[in-house]
Amino acid sequence: MEKLRNYVNGKYIEPLSNQYIDNFEPATGNVYSLIPNSNEEDVNQAVEAADLAFPIWSNMSIEERSAILVKVSEGIERRMDEFVAAESKDNGKPISLARSVDIPRAVSNFHFFATAILHFSSESHYMEGVGVNYTTRKPIGIVGCISPWNLPLYLFSWKIAPALAAGNCVIAKPSEITPYTAYLLGEVCNEAGMPPGVLNILHGLGSTVGDAIVKHPKIKAISFTGGTATGEYIARTAAPMFKKLSLELGGKNPNIIFADCDFDTMISTTVRSSFANQGQICLCGSRIFVERSIYEKFKTVFVEKVSNSLVSYPSNPKTHLGAVVSKSHMEKVLSYIELAKAEGGKVLTGGVQIHLEAPYENGYYLRPTVIEGLAYDCRTNQEEIFGPVVTITPFDTEEEVLMMANSTKYGLAGTIWTNDLKRAHRVANNLESGIVWINSWLIRDLRTPFGGVKASGVGREGGWEALRFFTEAKNIFIKYE
Numbered sequence: 001m002e003k004l005r006n007y008v009n010g011k012y013i014e015p016l017s018n019q020y021i022d023n024f025e026p027a028t029g030n031v032y033s034l035i036p037n038s039n040e041e042d043v044n045q046a047v048e049a050a051d052l053a054f055p056i057w058s059n060m061s062i063e064e065r066s067a068i069l070v071k072v073s074e075g076i077e078r079r080m081d082e083f084v085a086a087e088s089k090d091n092g093k094p095i096s097l098a099r100s101v102d103i104p105r106a107v108s109n110f111h112f113f114a115t116a117i118l119h120f121s122s123e124s125h126y127m128e129g130v131g132v133n134y135t136t137r138k139p140i141g142i143v144g145c146i147s148p149w150n151l152p153l154y155l156f157s158w159k160i161a162p163a164l165a166a167g168n169c170v171i172a173k174p175s176e177i178t179p180y181t182a183y184l185l186g187e188v189c190n191e192a193g194m195p196p197g198v199l200n201i202l203h204g205l206g207s208t209v210g211d212a213i214v215k216h217p218k219i220k221a222i223s224f225t226g227g228t229a230t231g232e233y234i235a236r237t238a239a240p241m242f243k244k245l246s247l248e249l250g251g252k253n254p255n256i257i258f259a260d261c262d263f264d265t266m267i268s269t270t271v272r273s274s275f276a277n278q279g280q281i282c283l284c285g286s287r288i289f290v291e292r293s294i295y296e297k298f299k300t301v302f303v304e305k306v307s308n309s310l311v312s313y314p315s316n317p318k319t320h321l322g323a324v325v326s327k328s329h330m331e332k333v334l335s336y337i338e339l340a341k342a343e344g345g346k347v348l349t350g351g352v353q354i355h356l357e358a359p360y361e362n363g364y365y366l367r368p369t370v371i372e373g374l375a376y377d378c379r380t381n382q383e384e385i386f387g388p389v390v391t392i393t394p395f396d397t398e399e400e401v402l403m404m405a406n407s408t409k410y411g412l413a414g415t416i417w418t419n420d421l422k423r424a425h426r427v428a429n430n431l432e433s434g435i436v437w438i439n440s441w442l443i444r445d446l447r448t449p450f451g452g453v454k455a456s457g458v459g460r461e462g463g464w465e466a467l468r469f470f471t472e473a474k475n476i477f478i479k480y481e
């Protein structure tokens with residue numbers, strides 16, 4: 001059985017404890033590799049390497065750093081097929097999605113921040129007749145980047161790339177559920193000429209190695225993407241140590257559909273925004289609100305399209321929905337479907353696990369599920385499910401739908417469908433949400449601020465926001481006389 005290793009100081013090494021944990025293939029339910037069960041000792045070792053590398057990396061010219069990161073981007077692109085196959089196998093996502101979204105986006109993340117840093121500048125504030133302030137922005141030092149399983153290399157690189165571009169050394173931990181593409185990344189970094197110790201990738205559980213990263217006194221900032229409960233724990237641990245924190249957490253996003261929208265575009269996008277990546281994207285719209293005058297039409301067309309979606313093994317090029325990421329996650333999603341029924345919901349399509357033919361008979365496959373008839377404030381409509389399950393709810397007025405949309409503790413993203421210009425802006429303005437898409441979904445410009453409000457997180461990623469997060473500002477004033 002293949003054993004993955006940690007990437008520390010430019011080398012692939014075994015975990016110091018020599019302990020491993022199972023890595024499952026969601027498509028079959030079989031263990032297909034072992035990953036290091038790293039602990040505090042491995043973190044200490046990685047921090048020592050990063051400490052030695054920091055002066056080298058941070059003093060390198062921006063152009064040299066940029067060139068190395070461009071090579072990382074090109075290195076992933078060169079090995080596209082290998083990365084795509086690995087991501088799909090590790091996560092259960094359709095291979096077509098890994099090829100069109102996940103891996104190209106990892107390539108773009110490195111390229112975007114490698115070039116953005118060339119244009120990053122700091123401010124100066126002139127005081128008439130008194131003097132001038134100028135602000136320097138230096139790398140923080142060693143930073144920790146912890147990422148989830150849903151978009152493995154996509155989100156891992158979204159943190160690491162700006163951290164490295166800004167001149168920091170990084171201790172990074174991918175999810176223990178999807179470690180494989182992060183494992184491959186070390187090879188690409190070595191080929192690109194990244195100095196040893198600049199990026200260190202440790203595998204293992206959140207409660208051990210993740211916790212040790214958060215607690216290490218020399219790790220000065222933590223960029224975390226994952227669940228709200230984990231984010232809360234990390235904030236509680238890191239805040240008294242005065243670490244900089246960026247927390248990208250859970251969501252329960254509303255998809256608001258007015259009767260005057262372009263119906264066909266809305267339907268096809270809503271199928272995607274509900275079920276892409278088996279509904280396991282933090283930006284998926286899991287609560288669909290439909291203006292009452294088109295509710296029945298929407299329900300008929302949407303349910304038909306969803307029922308026709310192909311649930312199949314990830315390497316099938318025709319697959320719309322692959323396997324969900326793990327057995328325990330599948331069981332959690334199924335338990336929410338039971339809860340929805342108990343709360344009075346009616347399952348219009350889906351609602352069950354399916355068993356494919358061998359060798360996929362033990363894979364984690366769920367039919368995409370649409371539920372109606374639930375109160376907006378029931379648990380099914382308030383708690384994050386993070387799977388192929390959406391609810392549909394009719395509304396009569398703008399005020400009513402805004403009240404329902406804003407009723408959860410989350411505030412990550414929202415979608416609005418209408419051709420009424422004033423209403424589109426008004427509703428977008430009143431949504432309690434960090435991101436809003438109007439008549440579209442998941443169109444991303446990497447320069448824009450990305451993140452949520454309320455329990456969906458603290459801070460923003462993307463563009464200058466990320467480079468500001470990964471640098472420390474110092475203002476220097478000089479008096480003229």
Ligand code: NAD
Pocket residue numbers: 146147148149150151155173174175176204205206207209210211214225226227228230231233234248249250251281282384386412452456457
């Ligand atoms: P999770 O919180 O269980 O784990 C995320 C990462 O944190 C993993 O690498 C895990 O090992 C690590 N971790 C767990 N406990 C830790 C601890 N005590 N200390 C340090 N690290 C720890 O989340 P998940 O199940 O992997 O991901 C799903 C969640 O991520 C969902 O809630 C989803 O909404 C959220 N998410 C948010 C965004 C966003 O941008 N806001 C993007 C993707 C996913």
